[in-house]
Amino acid sequence: MLDRTDTAVETPTHLSKLFGRDSLYMVLWGVQLLAAAGLTPVITRVMGIGEFGVVASAMALMQVTMVLGGFGLQTAIQRQFARPGGDLDARKLLSVTLMLACAFTVAALLSSSWWSGALGFEGSLTPPRLAIVWAGLSVATSAALALLRSQDRLGAFAAVSLVQSVVAEAASLGFVAVLEPTSSHFLVGRVLAQLAATVLALLMVRPRSFGPGDRTMARSALRYSLPLVPAALSSFVLTTADRLIIQSLMDNDAVARYQVAYNIASVPILLLSVLQAAWLPRFFSVPDAEDRAALVAQTRNTLYRLLVPAVLGLAVGAPLVIRLWAPPNYEPGKLSLVASLVIITAVPFAAQVVASLHLTTAGRTGTIALAVAVAAGANVVLNLLLIPHFGLEGSAFSTLAAYAACCLVLQRSVRRTGSIPSSPPSLRIALALACLASIAVTLLPYNPVVLLLRAVGAAICVVVFINLVVSTRRQLI
Structure with missing residues (x-):
């Protein structure tokens, strides 16, 4: 075991690698997502809305089959x-x-x-x-x-x-x-x-x-x-069962509309998932529990700082992207709240990612399976209860609530494995304000002037985000 004088040197080294070369794998996936996203407006216009809904359901089936077949x-x-x-x-x-x-x-x-x-x-x-x-x-x-x-x-x-x-x-x-x-x-x-x-x-x-x-x-x-199979399967339920339930309770057109909004809003969740996969070998290379706990805390705080402008900027700009991605029969003006609720889900998901990395490297895969299973069950129940009354917005809220529940269970388990410092109160307040603002902007009217203001606001958030990334890299080098 390293003594504490070693930890002070070793932890920043691991953290710099997480947000350095290790994150290049996330950047690579980000480029792929952007390239694929560029084809979405074409595909939604070439294919009928019903056929696109079948594609969305087939993708959900592919994901659950992949989870089961990968063991x-x-x-x-x-x-x-x-x-x-x-x-x-x-x-x-x-x-x-x-x-x-x-x-x-x-x-x-x-x-x-x-x-x-x-x-x-x-x-x-x-x-x-x-x-x-x-x-x-x-x-x-x-x-x-x-x-x-x-x-x-x-x-x-x-x-x-x-x-x-x-x-x-x-x-x-x-x-x-x-x-x-x-x-x-x-x-x-x-x-x-x-x-x-x-x-x-x-x-x-x-x-x-x-x-x-x-x-x-x-x-x-x-x-x-093997405990990761029910965990991944439950994660599938968290991420895609809503579309199957929408298809069952509504129709393929509703699935297609929800899919377009979800594809845009879930970009932070997708990138965080990629980061989790990219970072896992790094966490495996830190066998000392105290060193890993310090790395967990610093990684979490860095992600939280980056999420503040990311969440707000995406919520402000999402209606613009939806309007470009989907033709008028998708009713893009009615999807803003759906998108914002899914965007906010990135906050509890970020905490879930860091906690899962810690527990996975500690060998506590069964704990992860239990936490995600509880959240998946809550997601299904909430979707069945809320979709008949609130439609697509009810499904998006179910996703947010389920991820929040999973985060709470995992955080409790992490605290049992050792002492991990809490995030600074100022950082938690900033995240809460960004989430509230992301909901508030959905009340804005859907007209050309407001869309222009949204474009300006989203551009400002992008600049802030890039500056944060650059400053973070400089601090870690």
């Missing part, structure tokens, strides 16, 4: 990389992941005719089956990307990531534009691009064969990773 081994691969055995054992675990994913994908395809109708896929089995294949390939790609991240091979990571995101978006758009604007053609484009990404990733990481002598290592990895 949580993506995180176990990174954990194994940091332990004795290192790269060799991690590549053997990758082979185990591929075998389990293949078996699960085949089982899901064979049983798809039994359950697809209950999820709202009526008339054709093609969209759900394409979603299943997409999920199986995504498991393999994500596991390989996890190993590339642990190896810190940024160039290889970038190449695979760009193929499964930007190239996939372009392929889907090409299929619906050249052939026919249907959900099936859109999904075919995604599956083919994901296949290319999977092949590229596996060529780069070269999985190693798994032998009888590796069973103990595999069993240990599964004991660690």
Whole structure:
């Protein structure tokens, strides 16, 4: 164990790496999100609103299938990389992941005719089956990307990531534009691009064969990773079950309208999720509990400072982006409150990310599973109760409340593992004011003058955010 004089030097070093090279993986994903976002206005206009709703539901199915078929081994691969055995054992675990994913994908395809109708896929089995294949390939790609991240091979990571995101978006758009604007053609484009990404990733990481002598290592990895399956599944419920419930209680048009607003508003949540994946190897490299607690506190406070202008700026500018992304039949003027509620969700989610990093590296994956499961159940119940009375706004509020509940449970568990300093009161007040302002701006009228003022306000927040990022980097170097 390091003494406290070492900690003073070591913690800033880890923190500088988190917000330095480690965050380049988040920047890479951010570029991909922006490139993919640029195609969304085209896709929503080429495809009918009903077909786009089917695509949104198929994406939700893909995500839950990916969670189940991955068995949580993506995180176990990174954990194994940091332990004795290192790269060799991690590549053997990758082979185990591929075998389990293949078996699960085949089982899901064979049983798809039994359950697809209950999820709202009526008339054709093609969209759900394409979603299943997409999920199986995504498991393999994500596991390989996890190993590339642990190896810190940024160039290889970038190449695979760009193929499964930007190239996939372009392929889907090409299929619906050249052939026919249907959900099936859109999904075919995604599956083919994901296949290319999977092949590229596996060529780069070269999985190693798994032998009888590796069973103990595999069993240990599964004991660690299996609690992450219900955690990830519950996380899926938190992030996507609202669309399935909206489809069930309302219609595909409502799903499409909610999806457009959610895609914009959830950008901070997506980037924080990417940061969580990018930062996990760094937290694995800090075995001392006290050092890790100090790193948790400093990481949390830095994220909170950056979220103040990010949340407010996105809430101010979201109606502008929605208007550009969606045609008039999406009724973009009525989606401002939906977007703001989802944007504010980034605040409890940031605390959840840091707490999850701490608990994951401490081996307390079961605690994470319990916390996320409780929040997921609350999300489903709240959606069922609120959507009939408040529509899409009720669903967005359910998301915010569920994430807040998950954050509270995880924070309580983190406090039990050791002493982590609280964030400064001034920082908590600034975050609260930013959230209140994000709700207040939804009361503004939807006219050209106000939209222009929104553009100016959003630009100011962007400048403030960039200045904060630059000053933070200078302090850490």
